[in-house]
Amino acid sequence: MNATGTTQSAQETMVAITRAVELGRAGSPEAARNALLEIWATIGPQGDPLHRCTLAHYLADLYDDAAQSLCWDVRALDAADSLTDERLRRHDENLDVRGFYPSLHLNLADNYRRLGSFDAAEHEIDAARDCLDALGNDGYGVMIRTAVDEVAEAIRNRTTARRTSAPNGR
Known part of the structure; x- marks a missing residue:
């Protein structure tokens, strides 16, 4: 309602x-x-x-x-x-749920990293990497793969600062 x-x-x-x-x-x-x-x-x-x-x-x-x-x-x-996938394809027939996971895990990894929870961040960045093959070789796929690399490097460096390339909804 x-x-x-x-x-x-x-x-x-x-x-x-x-x-x-x-x-x-x-x-x-x-x-x-x-x-x-x-x-x-x-x-x-x-x-x-x-x-x-x-x-x-x-x-x-x-x-x-x-x-x-x-x-x-x-x-x-x-x-x-x-x-x-059935529900998703009623909205857009070209999408599948697996393609959502790289970005979702990436965002979790970045948040955990920013909070200083590096073990949790590492777990999530690994989960993001595990499903990168669900992305195409288009602009979106390149953007997510680049962000995964950036967040992984920030995790290795134990950096908690917000990434300048992170989405901010603005």
Whole structure:
């Protein structure tokens, strides 16, 4: 149910999430956060896994605090674990769930690293590497592979500073 007491369609929910993400990219991170949190309140932790994964993944980037980002990145990974290729392909026939995992594990690794939990970060960066083959050789695949290398190096160097190339939802 949304604020008007009606149920949004799956497509309407994805459009609302996309609009909120665009607010952040347009320089309004607080408005984006608020919009995504409002959508989260309607879908909740048991809602459609695609909506939960997408929303949590983008919401995590809107927090500067690594602990807050980590909470949302864990929710994104949890939702991905519940997401099926069948459900995902109803949204976009060219996607498969396995392709989500490199980015999801990368984000967890980066958050753990920023929090100084290097063993956990190493575990997650290894998980990201284990599924890099799910990515294409396109711009997105190159971006994720590059970020995996950057985070792995930061873990080796025991660096907790935010990466300048890290997404920030803005």
